[in-house]
Amino acid sequence: MVTPRLFVGAGESGPAPGGDYALPAAAARHVAQALRMRAGDPVALFTGDGGEYAATIARIDRRGVVVQVRHHEAIERESPWAVTLVQAIIAADMMDLVVRKAVELGVAAIQPVQAVRSQRLPPERAARRSAHWRQIAAAACEQCGRNRVPDVKPVTSLSEWLDTFDVADGPLAILDAGAARSLAATASPHVVVAGPEGGFVPDELHRAGERGAVPVHLGGRVLRAETAAIVALATLNALAGDAK
Helix, strand or coil, X not given: CCCCXXXXXXXXXXXXXXXXXXXXXXXXXXXXXXXXXXXXXXXEEECEECCEEEEEEEEEECCEEEEEEEEEECCCCCCCCCCEEEEEXXXXXXXXXXXXXXXXXXCCEEEEEECCCCCCCCHHHHHHHHHHHHHHHHHHHHHHCCCECCEECCCXXXXXXXXXXXXXXXXXXXXXXXXXXXXXXXXXXXXXEECCCCCCCHHHHHHHHHCCCEEEECCCCXXXXXXXXXXXXXXXXXXXXXXX
16 A cells, blocks of 8 residues: 655644654645545655655544654655746646646646736736645645655746746757757757647747747647647656656
8 A cells, every 4th residue: 555645845843753743734634534544544744845754643533633753764756857847828727737747747847927829817816826736736746756846936928937037047948849850859958838729929939049949849740738748848757767
C-alpha cells in the first residue's frame, strides 16, 4: 500500500521530528473523510520546501487529526532540467489539466499569461484562478511524490512578461506549429512558452523573437493547446534523462 502524502505548507509551527503535529484543517478533512484513515496508519508530510516527514496518525476526532512525526527524510524527486512553463490561459478545465500534468512532469514554475487569443480574465478573477492553480499544484505534488511545490505566479499579459524576461533565465523557446525546427532538435530551453487555443498571433511571435525566443514545433501534427504544453515538457524530460 502506498503511504498517503499530505501537503501541510511551510510555517513557524510546522512538523518537527519526535513531536506531535496537528494537521491543517484541509489535510485533516482529507484524512478523516476522504481517505478514512485510522490511528496508527502511516502518512508522509511535506511542506513544499524539500524533503518529507514520516509520521503516524496518533488521533482522529472532532477536534481534528494529530500525527506523531518520526523523522525527516531528505528525499527529492525533481527533474534534472528545471523548466519554467509560460502558459497562455486556455479554457478553465484544460488549464487545470495543464497545471496538474506540468507539475507531474517536474516543471519548476508556471507563469500564466493572457495572450491575444486567450480568454479574458478580470483582475479579481485572475487572482482567484491563480490561487486555484496553486492548490492544484500542491495536490499534484501529493500524488506524484514531489516535495517541492512549483511556484504558480500571478497572471500577467504575454507582452508584459516578455518585457520583464531576463535573458539570463534562458534559453527561451516558443511553441509554433509553423516553426522551421523541432523542440527535440533545439538546445534544451529553460523556459517554454505555450500558446492559447488558436495559437499565437504573428505580432506575438515577432515580439517573442525580439526577446530571444526560438520558435519550435512538436512534430508534423497540430496539437491542441493543452496537449502541446504536456508534450513539450515530456520531450524535455526525455532529453534530460528524467525517465532513467
